[in-house]
Amino acid sequence: MNSSVYLDYAATTPVDARVAAAMAQCLTMEGAFGNPASTSHHYGQAAATLVDKARAQVAAGVGAGPDEVVWTSGATEANNLAIFGVAGYYRENGRHILTARTEHKAVLDPCRELERRGWRVTYLVPDRGGVIHPDQVAAALQADTVLVSIMHVNNEIGVVQDIAAIGAICRKHGGVKLHVDAAQSVGKCVIDFAGFGVDLMSLSAHKAYGPKGVGALLVARCGVHLQPLQFGGGQERGLRAGTVPTHQVVGMGLAFELARAAPPSEAERVAALRERLWQGLESLGGTMRNGDAKQSVPHLLNVSFAGVEGESLLAAVKGRLAVSTGSACTSAVQEPSYVLRALGRDAVLSESSLRFGLGRFTTEADIDTAVELVIQAVSRLRRISGL
Amino acid sequence: MNSSVYLDYAATTPVDARVAAAMAQCLTMEGAFGNPASTSHHYGQAAATLVDKARAQVAAGVGAGPDEVVWTSGATEANNLAIFGVAGYYRENGRHILTARTEHKAVLDPCRELERRGWRVTYLVPDRGGVIHPDQVAAALQADTVLVSIMHVNNEIGVVQDIAAIGAICRKHGGVKLHVDAAQSVGKCVIDFAGFGVDLMSLSAHKAYGPKGVGALLVARCGVHLQPLQFGGGQERGLRAGTVPTHQVVGMGLAFELARAAPPSEAERVAALRERLWQGLESLGGTMRNGDAKQSVPHLLNVSFAGVEGESLLAAVKGRLAVSTGSACTSAVQEPSYVLRALGRDAVLSESSLRFGLGRFTTEADIDTAVELVIQAVSRLRRISGL
Amino acid sequence: MNYSELTRRYFDTAADAGVLDGPDVHRGAAGSHAQGTWVQFDVQISQGIIRAARFLAFACPHTIAVAAWVTEHAVGTVATAALPESVPDLSARFAVPAEKRGRLLVIEDAWIAAVASGLPR
Amino acid sequence: MNYSELTRRYFDTAADAGVLDGPDVHRGAAGSHAQGTWVQFDVQISQGIIRAARFLAFACPHTIAVAAWVTEHAVGTVATAALPESVPDLSARFAVPAEKRGRLLVIEDAWIAAVASGLPR
């Protein structure tokens, strides 16, 4: 359908062919199409068995127990359920939340909404590399902090936060729940829900070769309560009503299993491609790499280009290279990335940046094409801008 | 996979093979797998185009405009978004909601939650046929009623409410918003969102040969505001954040288009099968048909059997006939249907009832097998019970 | 709802469903239709031995299966005011879910009512 | 973001990007890099006629395309303190989305600044 080089794996990934095949098995009359809640007959039970298997696959991939998995429609819903859920349930314990400026909108926007409802929110500012230092968390905790929400892997710059250290701090503080948005982590770095000491963790399938429209919130089995967002049929132990979409969770389960089964050499391969990409682009001059290279996943490279305007840069490569500036966005007028702004980049450089997301199907040839296209585009736009 | 007769179409339907094929086109590297919000490149734009087409297909099937469609993860979420959304936005206008005892849990449970938060809810009691008379709505409206939520087609007894008449009453009252849960309506009776004068309508794909895990809330373009349930990336005009799952909405769009294209003879075919089923079962004696037969969709038959216990009845046909009692349920201990209770059936008869959901793939042979199995099972259980 | 193989077998067969007539037959019942579980036992006792037993049940598959098993296994045993096996053992044997265990007490009550009326006082 | 064919063509070609040197060349600029839109025009005016025009732009594709079109179409016309076509007409011609129309005013300012300095006062 499209011959341009796809380097927007951080926005979404194609579904693995094996995942697509497994999903197809759950759809038609011949497959496990039953409602997994219809346990009075085999059609429903067959679906329920697949849902249980998927639950175990997801749990195994992230160091959690199957009974800690609550299916959602994606990480956006998982984030909202975690934040509003804790806020609703523990509102008598306090009205303060701690998060960071570089979180995804699906964390920031619920926090803003809570501010409108009278909560106080502290937004930590990362260092210039995008790292939140655990002692920043320790210093910002207040007596009435009920929730800390810090993401694992940043979706724009790929920086990985030290969740284990933050988890230890939260446990010491007591009372505060730790939520981690790990939508970008699966298949890119180790996730250890129990080991990190996390209370709530958001997952998404479509960043890891699973389908869009499904995700999960991990809810630690001990001592974490939530007020649900959706009420109804009692599914997911009452935490999340709604028919469980068998094909979707089956796809997520298999995608997570495949991610876990990937050999370490795959990460090295991607890391080598990323370095090849960066070296190619660096030759342009006036390029700045965003995010701490030593503390980031190998799948992301975010570069600012001096002397070019962001939208024109995207437009110049369009049709031949699929990349993005910041996260997928729905507005007609591009805005400078708030993540890069939080790292201290000025507005112009924040806008004149490209996010390259590498993935399972990225080849050396893709990287070389990308380098060539971007060099061409930047050179031409710099000529037009006179810079 | 399963050779038993499937008569639980009201719990869920298999996906039409054409729908499954269209969905498959949106998953892998070769298909429209892009993130529809990634409008900076063709992968995203191709997905966005399909999403727009699906929006138009869904809208066309229900008498709405494409801009009135807000994608959700199903009718459960749509119901929750409608109820909490109106309650949140219009809370200064009043704190009273009007609904019915026979609504789906995905309406009743949000209402109960609002009661916990200080709202007053009136639950209308239908007549013995399950019909809510429009003048009951008129009589129960209060000065501070902000929402009326009445379902279109009941999921247990198939009774169709006169939404147009209820819509007219709500419009006359002014200020009150009308929400309609139409999860069970598509492909079974005419839905005319604009013509009915409805403000908000919940739809689900998986009751109409589309996939599970996707639905929509129709939001009338004039004068209806909602407080969102999920905040984040600004999708769906800010009313429902979260990556739009292309394959899911494409599946829903096509399923709705296919439903619209079905010839009227299909409804007649199903109606004839239902009558054949009822006549077969009636020969048992001690059978009662639940729900007003004249005001119901042809796809549902709900029958109470005197002298048998409900779970044993289900168990006796299990493995050969897939039916249910009431709606899909997740608890180990069966409860008498609250819908049948609301119709005035006693607890025993409410439990000793089967819901037969007929559908596109139901044949005369299926019906005859079902009749034979149920007659056998009921006779045997009556012998065991001595009744 | 899933049933163990044993539960399924006794539910499907329910061989001793019915009533007994004649001398030395004692009847006991417990529960109610309105509450969804009703069980009746007929036992024929002579010389302190249970010679025959039948049951009727308006109840869930677990209850029917257990009642059928009880009638089958009681025959030939000495009549005492107790089930041939304790309620917890029956629960385990038939994998009765926790939420349903109370229903076995209805069986016990009906059984004791039937047998007790046949015991020498 | 989608662009009309015309926008795409002028953005891709941007034939008149550059600067002019020499006599009768007048320069005008508007906007700022910091705000994301900056445009500069060089126009060569002799005997009241625009003989040549060039532009530089640090801007979005719509702005670059319109600036390129303006330079191309101004050549040979009588120099006046106005764009060769009004801002609303240019918006329509290049299908500029409503949210971006303000950027054409930067073009207009830069153009007028350039041409005006070459007009007889």
Ligand SMILES: Cc1ncc(COP(=O)(O)O)c(C=O)c1O
């Ligand atoms: C870090 C992060 N959180 C949350 C989300 C939202 O996930 P979803 O698309 O599953 O709603 C994304 C992806 O868009 C993400 O990158």
Ligand SMILES: Cc1ncc(COP(=O)(O)O)c(C=O)c1O
């Ligand atoms: C009337 C009605 N409303 C709502 C729902 C919930 O829909 P979904 O399964 O899409 O969440 C159902 C189906 O379970 C239904 O029958």
